[in-house]
Amino acid sequence: MPVQQCRAWNRLPPNPSLFNINNYQITIMIQCKTSKEISGMGHSMKRKEDGRFLQGKGNYIDDLKLPGMLYMDIVRSPYAYAKIKNIDIEAALKVPGVAAVVTGKDLEKYGLHWMPTLMSDTQMVLPTDTVMYQAQEVAAVIATSRYAARDGREAVRVEYEVMKPVIDAHKALDPDAPVLRTDKPGKKDNHIWHWEAGDKEKTDKVFAEADVVVKEHMHIPRIHVSSIETCGCVADYHKVDNHLTMHMTTQAPHAIRTVIALVAGHVGLTEEKVRVISPDIGGGFGGKVPVYPGYVIAIAVSFLVGKPVKWIEDRSENLQADSFARDYHITAEMAGTKDGKILATRFKVLADHGYTDASANPSKYPVGMFSICTGSYDYQTTYMEADAVYTNKPPGGVAYRCSFRVTEAVHAIERITDRFAFEIKKDPAELRMQNFIKKEDFPWHSPTGWIYDSGDYHAGLQKAMDVVDYYGLRKLQVQKRKEGKLMGIGISTFTEVVGAGPSKDFDILGIKMFDSAEIRVHPTGKAIARFGTKSQGQGHETTYAQIIAEVLGIPAENIQVEEGDTDTAPYGLGTYASRSTPTAGAAAAVAARKLVDKARKIAAYLLEVSEEDLDWEPGKFTVKGAPEKVKTIQEIVFAAYTNHPQGMQAGFEATHYYDPPNLTFPSGAYICVVEIDKETGAIDIKRFVAIDDCGHIINPMIVQGQVHGGLTQGLAPAMYEELLYDEAGNILNGTLMDYLVPTAIESPSWETGHVVTPSPHHPIGAKGVGESPTVGAPPAIANAIVDALSPYGITHMEIPITPFKIWKALHDRGVV
């Protein structure tokens, strides 16, 4: 078998001089099984989708214009909690171009004014009497142009009776707090659910007896994905054949089709009458998983008037009303020995869900995978509990580029681990090395029931320390502190849990979380492959083609990948939680292997030998001992249509629905180095080294792009992003002028690299990478900043850590 050596995009400075990032790129060798012409795994093939994106020829939802299309705009509540006394639509109906104004009372006639959330809670489509958060949908204006719809929106007059809202999650369970969900019969408080894991009694005992116990309260702030493309749809209902085509920015088109059928089946929109098309998407990050009220209203209006209805959010609506992420108040505790052995952890979570639990979690996991918070460390005693509450804020939470609450978990364990190291005055890198699960102990059973598939945490951290020159930096830090300067080094060594998931545990609304691939190879040896997932920028059209090329030997260039049309693609649960490669990518590999099995039979027939006499390498069969006797995959496929063996089905197609046997557990070792301007609090990230282990890498260039984007979205909540509300529930930063999304200017020069421990249960040994950096980066940054401030007794800073917060902390301690 020929082994190609491919250039990977790792940047590993061999001798970095502390703050000087060495842009030297070393070439690491990834052994590629296929030639560059085939471009299977390991090749940095240029993205196939970029041709149209770079030429401005992408096909986004707002590009779609259908004949007779109407436009919808939405009247939103200025108050966080209010009774609706009256909605006056007369003036709006007089605005030229306005066709209709729809209210909750109109939808109530069809039983469409409420809808279920993915967590089996309920959410208003349009209110009939009460609004529960600022920017909630109140009425919809339908018009012949977007401008007329907005003018109509401005003309709708709503009379409210303002009520005292519940904004602070800590006060939601107070006895005198108003009960918000009076729509739920018998509901007496604002409590949603309680959840726990681990062993309380054992944990309490270890804590009571431990030499060292540390504790911090931390808030993982409410944030918003702010994808560049906002949400939107064109609902296109045809009365004549009772058929709905829903063009929609969704990460999960198939699940959405089922949800539409569940919500609107009673008015005749059964599942075979619904087609969901998800076109090119300008960023999803979890925000395009839920069904928002605007989608349902657009469908209802199209259903009633028989015309296509377009709804596109504007930027402020997207930021203020769509599902938030995070908003966990966590108390984290760690017990250990004086010499640094971790003995136990304890976590208590208060989850603020806004006025309904509209999370996007697997049904059995109300806290998502938060119980991964025992981290990368070898100990067996833990207890965690969580309570969720209703408040008068927008519903959620979605993931923000993170697998189901893993970011919250990682922040808690990585911050409290540093806190422990600080307490016993031990180097945080050495403390981690001391406590890591050893590579020979995988598969490793965590105290909360996860089975970590593989990893080499010592190697990852060692590589990061070597790249950054960790001990050199510690010496520099001593020197800088003598000069009165603030320098900090922060580490995060995290374990992710992605690829949901095995059908015995994972479902959404009862639908098991498998995913699918269908490969059809045409007579000339070129293929089309369709998937139940949906790319939002991840590069599926390239990555999936490379997986199939790796197995079948058909050049990736000749494999067309399609997703997002429920009429053509096989059913799948969609793209989020870093699940596409672990599930649909695996399905592609298994389906392609089925085709290799068929190819072997055809090759044996064509070469007139038995199957056992054939050798396979991607792209061709040769006869053992007679290498001149060859059948290429293209010749074999052609024969499948023209000269196939008697008794064999013609054609060359395979489908596979992949049910993963376990989740995958990517990991990473990140080191961040900061300097802080003492007088202003300004933070300068001098170095950021990210060593990821995502198993086998399919396209190194795409992986590096994912890591860069993910790190920047990890920087975001660490230093910039948080949705803020005043006591009345008014959002304080409802535009991108004040909700601070970091740009390339704010981003440091990321230094990235890898260790590779393949997933033993995944067909191609891949683990998923899209979210690891977003999950792993915030505690590295927070730990670096706290380390810089630690000489003044500062043990914790709440993210996002801003210059003002730093200045205030130093000012309060009399430093400035």
Added chain:
Amino acid sequence: MIPQSFEYETPSTLQDAIGLLEKYGEDAKILSGGHSLIPMMKLRFASPEYIIDINNIPGLDYIKEEAGLVKLGALVREADVEHSDLLKTHFPIFADVAKQIADPQVRNRATVAGNLAHGDAANDQPAVMLALRASVVITGSAGARIVPIDEFFFGFYTTAIQPNEILTEIQIPVPPSGTGSAYHKLERKVGDYATAGVGVQLTLDGKGICTAIGIGLTNVNPVPLRAERSEAALLGKPINEATIAEAAKYAAEDCNPSTDLRGSDEYKRAMVAVLLKRMIIKATERALA
């Protein structure tokens, strides 16, 4: 952007533009760069019935030196001042400020005159013009009048420009040799309004005595603020640690910032002091260079 509907006029002479302003009065707004007006229209905070676009009027985009004054026409873009060789020789402060205003796309359209005419103390050029002791030329049907920058800003979004007038030129005195200038703002991220910003221009004589000084502050007062006591603390004195500290203390005391998402009143005052110290040092270094 989905604004309320409006009439759009594109006059080709200044006289025509002023004629339209006379005709429509307060219902009209001048569009030059549009980077203050258009966001307000997008949010429907501003709903002018008439937009008078002056971008088609020729001859308003000059940067020239005449009779001891550097003159900027009404359509000089922020990107123009960022890259002007003429300004680089006299006023290093422009390179400082321009690269901190928004982003390159905005700077390619936004105008310096518009940045002043908007009358927003959060904008950066007002503080720079206070430091440089500029004047503005305001033109109406009766002709042009020259208004010193200290008499230009009245209040929040209010300036000396009347509804039937256009800000047509900015005039900046060319400073003597031995002059240096500098500007810096703290911002939460690129393109943000200042948490606090400070512009300084000072002139030193052969003995290191400060013979002229201008200090303008950004976004720490309802109107763009000249730090008068700080200027007095430096004028006629050597620039040293004591005089700098005194000037910084006065500026922190005399500004009037409000607590908001950028930080507390106390923080902003402290930042004014820090930035003023740093800008005096930087301007001094440039004066001596």
